[in-house]
Amino acid sequence: MNTMTENPKKPWYREFWLWVVLFPLILTLVASATMVSIAVLYADDTVSDTYHKDSRMYHYTAEQDERARELGLAGMLQFRRGENVVTLDLNGQLEYPQQLLLTMSHPVEEDMDRHILLQRSGGRYTGSVPGELQHRWYLRLMPELNPQQHLDAGWRLKGEINFDLGDAAPLNPAVQ
Template identity: 30%
Template sequence: MQSAPVQPWYKHLWPWIIIGMLATSVFLSLTMVRIAVENQDTLVNDNYYEAGKGINRSLDREHLAQQLHMQAQVRLDKLTGEVEVRLKGNSQPAQLTLNLISPTLESQDRHVSLLPANEPGRYTGRLDSAVEGRRFVELLGEQDGHAWRLFEEEKLVADGEILLGDEPLKGDEVQRP
C-alpha cells in the first residue's frame, strides 16, 4: 500500500489564506498609524492644568460683570459682517473685545475689537467671515482698571441676536459672601 506523497506546506491553500489575513492586518494597522500621525487632532487648549487654575480669575471677572449689572445684546450681520453690541449696565468702556470661540476647532475662532458708535452703549466692529453654529461667546470690557467678562454658550444663526448676561454663572455653585 502506497501512501500519497505529502506536499510541502507552501503548496496548500490554507497557510496562504492565514498569511494573507495577517499581512492585511499589519498593512491596515500601519496605514492607521500613518493617518493618526499625519492628521493629529487640534487641541483648543493643550495645557489643561493652567486653564483649570485660571478659573478663579475668570470667575472674578464674571462676578465684576454681575456687580456692574452688565448685559449685552449682540447682533451679527451675515451680509456685511458688521457686529453691533448694545451694552447695558454700569460700565461704558472705551473698547470691547468680542470672542466667538469654537468648542472644537481653534481655526474657527473669531476675535473682534468693538469701538463706541454714535450713541451711548452702542459698539460696532467687523467680522471677516460669517459665523454660525454653536460657539462660546465672550465679551470683555474694563471698568476702573479691572476687567469684566460676559461668557455664555450660544447657538449663532444668520442675522440673529443673542443676549449675554441673562443666565446665571456656571461653575459658581458656592455663593460668595
Template identity: 30%
Template sequence: MRYVREDNGPWYRQPWPWLLMIPPVTAVFVGMILLRAATYEPDGLVVADYYREGRAINEVLERERFAAQLGLGGELVREGERFVLRMEGTPLPPAPLTLRLLHPTRANKDAEIRLTHDAHNGAWVGNLATLPTARWHVHLEPEDRSWRLRGRLEPDASRVTVSAGG
C-alpha cells in the first residue's frame, strides 16, 4: 500500500512559500538600512570648491614655514575641560591664540577654543566643555593668522606636541 499525502490547505500554511520569501524581504530591509546610513550625515571629506582649497595650500605652507623660522613649538596639555599651552622658541606677545580641534571625517564635530595668556605661569589657557573621544587634528594660530602649528591629539591622550611640521 502506498501512502500519498495530499495538501489541500491554503498556500500560506505551507512552509515553502515563506522560505522562498526570506531572501527578497531581507534584501529590502538591508537596502533601507543602507539608504538611511548613506543619507544620515553629509560627507565631510568632500570639498565643494576644491580649486580654491588647492590654491590656498601654498598660503598654509608659507605660514608653517614662518613658524619654523621663528622656532615656534609647544606642548598642549588637556586637563579635563581645560587646555594649557606652553610655547617654546621666539617669545610671543601675550595676545590670544586660536586652537582648532578638527575631527578627521566630520566637520560638524570640529571645535574652536580661544586661548588667553595667563601671566602667572606664562602659558595660554582655554576651556572646552565636551570633546568626544576621537583622533583630533590640532591647529594653533594667532588671531592675525601669520603662522600656524599643527599636532595630533590621540584618543585618551592628555598631551600633544604642536610644531611647524605637524
C-alpha cells in the first residue's frame, strides 16, 4: 500500500511560485506606465523670450531692451482687482502707439498666460484683465500686437508682480 497521497494538480494560475516571479514584473510595468503618464501630462513649458539656439548653446538677444533704454522708456502698471482693469502710465521719448500688448506669463503653466490689449485713452493706457488676479506673474509690454511675433517688436519692457504683495508693478528694460 502506498502511504503517500498525491497532491492534486493545480491550474497554472494558482501556483505560488508563478506569482512570486510575475508580481515584481507586473508592478514594474504599472509603475512605468504611471511615470510616463505623469511626464507627458505635466511636461515643462517652453520659454517665450528672445533666446535662440546656436549649436549646443543658447544665446539671449537684448536688442529690444537696448532700444527701450535708448528711448528712456519706463512704465507703471496699476491693477484694480475688483474691476479686473489694468492701467499703464508710460514715460519715454517716442510716438505713443494707440495700442500696446501686455503679456502676463505664469511662472509654471503656459496655459495660464494672458495677453491683454491696452488702449490709449488720454495720457494713459487701459485694458481689461480676464480671470482672477492672484499669485505671481512675469510681465512683458511691447508695441507688437501679435504675441507670436514678440521677437519682431521694436522695444519691450519687463516686470514682475506678485498679487499677494500688491497691485502695482514697475516696467523697465531688462538688465543683463
